[in-house]
Amino acid sequence: MGAECRYEVAQAAYIKLVLHALKHRASPVGGLLVGRLFEDNASTVQIADAIPLTHSQIGLLPSLELALIQVEEHFGAEGFSVVGYYHANERYDDAELGNAAKKIGDHIFRYFPRAALLLLDNNRLEELLKGKERDLVVQLYTRDSSKSWHQAGSDGSSQLTMKGPSANVLLLDYISSEKWQNIVDFDDHLDDISKDWLNPNLFE
């Protein structure tokens, strides 16, 4: 099910999730991944966008359910659906995928069996900020029939690739211009409903 599956991340999704994590450095952050299966290649999942969800209580259901409803409603018309979840841990040296993230992943897995979990890799992010990192700063986790989440790449199956070149260069650009200040997540939207969780003008 999850074996031999490729995941192609769009630049916008990747950059959004890193900026979201940088905006809230002292708390865990999480968000949904939106995308679809590639038509001509059914073993590749296209992750087209990332919707920042929360920077506070990751383990609570109401705002997660609310976000799922609204995201499905908005993106369903374009043929996209929720294909995964991204997460960044609260502490710098915590490189484990926590239980809350796994539970959310399990929910998504029920409706999209190739669901992906992306965990921000803090070490790689630090290297990136020093200008020394070439790889993507996220780790991919997929779930197979054994009901547990495995890190991709350790056994050769499931790969994460970036759509388009030099995403890290663009990311560094945005970081230096402090673009993360402008990112709005679902939490912000619930606190002030005029803030748009779609972040439509983020990259202008």
Add this chain to the structure above:
Amino acid sequence: MVGAAEEAQLNRLESQVDNGGGGVWEYLCLVRKLKARRSEKVLKHGLSILNDPKSRSRLGGDEWTLYEQVAIAAMDCQWLDVAKDCIATLSKKFTGSLRVGRLEAMLLEAKGAWADAEKAYARLLEDNPLDQAMHKRKVAMAKAQGNISAAVDFLNKYLEIFMADHDAWRELAEIYVSLQMYKQAAFCYEELILSQPTVPLYHLAYAEVLYTMGGLENLQAAKKYYASTINLTGGKNTRALYGVCLVRYPGYFTHGFSPS
């Protein structure tokens, strides 16, 4: 806990200060009062005052409070040399002070020297066993090292003595939620609601935990607490309004994403 109006005021001051419009001291005082965590800005603007002898002398006695505030902000941003200098200045002025001793132990924490920090706190606590801030640093250290169960332990012991500390109850509730121990989190919110029944935040948080726990009784209780939040906030709280709708049809609209 920062309300929307206060946060707006804080942001306004912050952009005013950032754009060179003055009001730095007002901003720093507001950050201190609201206990907001804006370490980068505090560091930048606080240092600009401290490094200018004229502005520094204009502060009078408040100068030392600023040193403390900047020291903590510096530790948060890992500018440890700046922190060390500030603490040294404070130490010269207030030798043997408990408050300065706490800052020195915090500096050890910031450096990652956990064992030394623990010894320092233990020593300080011997002479001052009822210092709340010191007890809470122990919790913070456990949390920072990833030892969540120790943090929970310390926090529970702390609350047995200082059971009126609302911030501590909130922190404990949030830790329980992160561990998915919802029943225990609910207990914490119940304590908070009992002692401060007119604070809508606790009603809302309690409702969200109940909703997450699921089951008919919990959902009905959640509905009641969402309703009381709406009552207490005059209908202005979006989460509570959404919550009241969600409890009617839990999981109905999300194609089966039901609360487990």
